[in-house]
Amino acid sequence: MKFSDTIVCAVALLGIAGCSSNSVPQFETSQDTGKLFQPARDAVESELQAAFGTPENLVVWPDLPVDFGSFGGSIEKVTTQGTLVVPLAGQSALATDERLPELSGAAVLVAPAAGGEKGAEGGENAAAVYRVAHYDPESKTLRVVDENGKPTQVTAAEGDGVQVIGDGLQKGRNLYLKHCMHCHGVSGDGDGPTAPYLKPRPRDYRKGIFKFTSTKTGVRASRDDLFRLVKLGVPGTYMPSFMLLPDDEVSAIVEYVRWLSMRGELESKLVVQLALDFGSDQIGPKRTFADMSTEFDAFRGSDLPDIVKSAGEELGADWSAPEDAENLVIPKEERVASSLESIARGRKMFLSEKTKCYSCHGETGAGNGAATEEINDLPGQPGVKAEVPGLFDAWGNIVKPRNLQRGLFRGGRRPIDIYRRIHSGIKGTPMQAFGNNLSDQDIWDLVNYVLNVPFEKKTQASH
Amino acid sequence: MNKFWPLFFCFWPIVAVVAFWISPAMNWWFPGMAMSPLGQQIDNLFYMILVIVGLVFVGTHIGLGYVLFRGVAHEDEKKSWFSHGSHKLEVLWSVAPAGILLFMSLYQLDVWMRYRVKSHFPDEVQPIAEVTARQFEWRIRYPAPGKALMPTPQPDDLYTVNDLHVPFGRPVMIRLRSMDVQHSFFVPELRIKQDAVPGTVIPIWFETVDEGDFDLTCAELCGWGHYKMRGRVFAERESQFQHYLKTLQAEQDYDGVRELGSTGAQIAEYSRGPHKQAGH
Numbered sequence: 232m233k234f235s236d237t238i239v240c241a242v243a244l245l246g247i248a249g250c251s252s253n254s255v256p257q258f259e260t261s262q263d264t265g266k267l268f269q270p271a272r273d274a275v276e277s278e279l280q281a282a283f284g285t286p287e288n289l290v291v292w293p294d295l296p297v298d299f300g301s302f303g304g305s306i307e308k309v310t311t312q313g314t315l316v317v318p319l320a321g322q323s324a325l326a327t328d329e330r331l332p333e334l335s336g337a338a339v340l341v342a343p344a345a346g347g348e349k350g351a352e353g354g355e356n357a358a359a360v361y362r363v364a365h366y367d368p369e370s371k372t373l374r375v376v377d378e379n380g381k382p383t384q385v386t387a388a389e390g391d392g393v394q395v396i397g398d399g400l401q402k403g404r405n406l407y408l409k410h411c412m413h414c415h416g417v418s419g420d421g422d423g424p425t426a427p428y429l430k431p432r433p434r435d436y437r438k439g440i441f442k443f444t445s446t447k448t449g450v451r452a453s454r455d456d457l458f459r460l461v462k463l464g465v466p467g468t469y470m471p472s473f474m475l476l477p478d479d480e481v482s483a484i485v486e487y488v489r490w491l492s493m494r495g496e497l498e499s500k501l502v503v504q505l506a507l508d509f510g511s512d513q514i515g516p517k518r519t520f521a522d523m524s525t526e527f528d529a530f531r532g533s534d535l536p537d538i539v540k541s542a543g544e545e546l547g548a549d550w551s552a553p554e555d556a557e558n559l560v561i562p563k564e565e566r567v568a569s570s571l572e573s574i575a576r577g578r579k580m581f582l583s584e585k586t587k588c589y590s591c592h593g594e595t596g597a598g599n600g601a602a603t604e605e606i607n608d609l610p611g612q613p614g615v616k617a618e619v620p621g622l623f624d625a626w627g628n629i630v631k632p633r634n635l636q637r638g639l640f641r642g643g644r645r646p647i648d649i650y651r652r653i654h655s656g657i658k659g660t661p662m663q664a665f666g667n668n669l670s671d672q673d674i675w676d677l678v679n680y681v682l683n684v685p686f687e688k689k690t691q692a693s694h
Numbered sequence: 695m696n697k698f699w700p701l702f703f704c705f706w707p708i709v710a711v712v713a714f715w716i717s718p719a720m721n722w723w724f725p726g727m728a729m730s731p732l733g734q735q736i737d738n739l740f741y742m743i744l745v746i747v748g749l750v751f752v753g754t755h756i757g758l759g760y761v762l763f764r765g766v767a768h769e770d771e772k773k774s775w776f777s778h779g780s781h782k783l784e785v786l787w788s789v790a791p792a793g794i795l796l797f798m799s800l801y802q803l804d805v806w807m808r809y810r811v812k813s814h815f816p817d818e819v820q821p822i823a824e825v826t827a828r829q830f831e832w833r834i835r836y837p838a839p840g841k842a843l844m845p846t847p848q849p850d851d852l853y854t855v856n857d858l859h860v861p862f863g864r865p866v867m868i869r870l871r872s873m874d875v876q877h878s879f880f881v882p883e884l885r886i887k888q889d890a891v892p893g894t895v896i897p898i899w900f901e902t903v904d905e906g907d908f909d910l911t912c913a914e915l916c917g918w919g920h921y922k923m924r925g926r927v928f929a930e931r932e933s934q935f936q937h938y939l940k941t942l943q944a945e946q947d948y949d950g951v952r953e954l955g956s957t958g959a960q961i962a963e964y965s966r967g968p969h970k971q972a973g974h
């Protein structure tokens with residue numbers, strides 16, 4: 232009797248331990264990072280930690296063009312140590328009043344009131360940084376802790392300004408973990424628990440490449456693109472529609488997805504720099520671990536900070552570009568009306584040597600063109616042939632050209648969507664941009680043709 | 695102590711009756727008032743059955759209680775009387791329930807036929823949308839404004855997902871399909887539940903009595919994401935519904951030239967409404 236009780240207890244304990252260790256979400260490092268030798272791997276991890284933190288403890292890197300969310304107020308009363316009375320108003324775009332209690336963990340900046348005594352004393356209006364432990368909107372009391380989550384003394388006075396930063400990103404994180412993580416993974420690597428069962432695989436955000444964008448070739452996805460995509464889902468794949476999520480929640484998730492992309496990009500930018508000299512496979516008799524470590528220490532002291540800095544600048548530029556109207560694909564001419572003539576011109580263009588659409592999509596648009604049977608180059612490695620026939624996307628998965636007869640458009644079925652697919656290609660896939668070779672008229676004819684493929688037989692029969 | 699068992703057996707029926715009595719007030723009852731005339735009739739059928747079953751339940755338990763209490767009160771060892779083999783009693787308790795069942799099945803025929811049998815559908819009802827269930831969402835196809843829904847997709851059809859708009863105050867019909875496995879179109883507030891079966895098209899008609907938005911869920915375990923398969927039925931004024939279709943159409947014909955604006959804002963415009971946001 233007693234013996235079996237102990238077993239039951241032990242099993243129960245195991246269960247609890249097992250659960251709690253799983254339930255703390257953690258960012259994982261990429262496979263490429265794993266190929267570095269240990270000190271370099273550690274360095275990448277610690278840089279990522281410094282710039283992005285952990286899912287539990289997000290870090291605001293102000294260089295990134297991310298709306299981390301921030302709002303503030305000024306202190307009415309300092310009650311006990313660590314507790315301030317602040318009406319927090321003028322909320323950020325991403326946070327709403329009901330969400331205030333969820334603030335815990337967001338960073339708090341307490342800046343002495345401008346022109347106040349302290350400001351004069353501290354010279355540069357130095358702001359102190361804390362974290363929100365709890366906010367009660369009713370009594371407007373804000374309890375703060377220090378950056379390590381320990382109780383702390385707050386040096387603040389009435390009238391000091393309080394800024395809460397990062398609540399938007401936190402909200403995005405919470406929603407992402409709830410709705411998206413099981414497919415796209417905690418780190419956005421497209422490898423969540425349900426991912427192995429899906430085809431096509433959930434997007435791995437870490438390359439910063441998104442397929443269905445409104446932006447020019449080489450430009451990242453805009454917030455609007457991601458917003459729309461999350462609302463509508465990707466028909467014909469397992470990416471579901473989140474149509475009924477409130478807009479502010481979708482915006483917060485989108486911000487978090489962009490941030491995850493930037494994290495992944497920073498990681499691969501660092502790895503690219505390190506892989507040449509500090510791969511674990513380069514350790515050998517000629518170059519021992521100790522040699523490499525000394526070299527690496529020097530590198531880490533001198534070059535690495537600059538690499539991180541310039542990577543941050545690149546990320547800043549890359550991810551602001553899509554928000555610039557200049558970088559959107561906007562047709563100059565209105566859509567040509569979908570007449571039989573236009574469709575016929577489109578078909579001709581589709582079958583022409585100028586576009587070679589047929590080589591992938593097949594002559595009837597069934598997605599069975601000759602290129603799907605050929606041995607092609609591996610993605611991102613021109614000249615290196617794949618072992619199996621087929622077309623590959625940037626993530627190394629085989630992609631089939633769309634069967635246009637089914638009339639399912641993953642990136643949206645509006646004429647402008649198809650126009651953009653043809654104009655700037657489908658990013659990360661072998662379907663390249665045609666915008667430079669084709670006139671607006673040509674593209675609109677192609678659009679009309681593509682939209683008509685599902686009805687081809689009917690239009691021909693009625694002729 | 696010899697009263698324990700009679701009390702025990704009387705206690706539970708009383709608990710059951712009290713639970714039923716208070717459950718509407720405790721919100722353990724129906725998911726809101728039936729928002730469709732047919733739904734109200736279905737509720738009435740439910741109440742009718744509840745009354746019949748309730749009367750029988752209460753009656754038999756009073757009888758049972760009476761017998762039990764009398765049994766413990768009698769000290770004398772009178773010989774029991776067994777009814778086993780009584781022809782009259784057996785006829786009575788077979789015929790009476792059969793009669794009640796027959797009554798119920800005849801009584802509900804009218805509602806059932808109006809709900810399920812095509813020839814008894816309201817005359818003027820036309821399909822306004824095709825709803826295709828797939829793992830794990832509801833894809834919706836409308837005809838262009840002013841046109842009738844065709845069985846197969848047309849070039850000017852309008853598409854949306856998870857958000858079924860319908861006009862209220864008149865019967866409307868949807869054509870239900872499934873793209874993969876079996877799903878079930880379940881709108882509790884309208885008292886509609888209909889399986890979507892791959893390979894068939896099933897018409898469902900309903901009429902909503904007022905504007906409002908109603909949860910649409912999948913009521914057939916259809917895979918790991920079954921719980922996510924939520925949508926909304928949004929009943930609005932006829933004019934608003936027509937406006938909605940026009941917005942969908944404008945959105946769907948958008949060629950990027952007519953206005954620059956943010957593409958996200960457009961879709962946001964029609965996914966928003968003067969209603970509670972269905973929290974996912």
Ligand SMILES: [Cu+2]
Nearest residue numbers: 877912916923
């Ligand atoms: Cu389902």
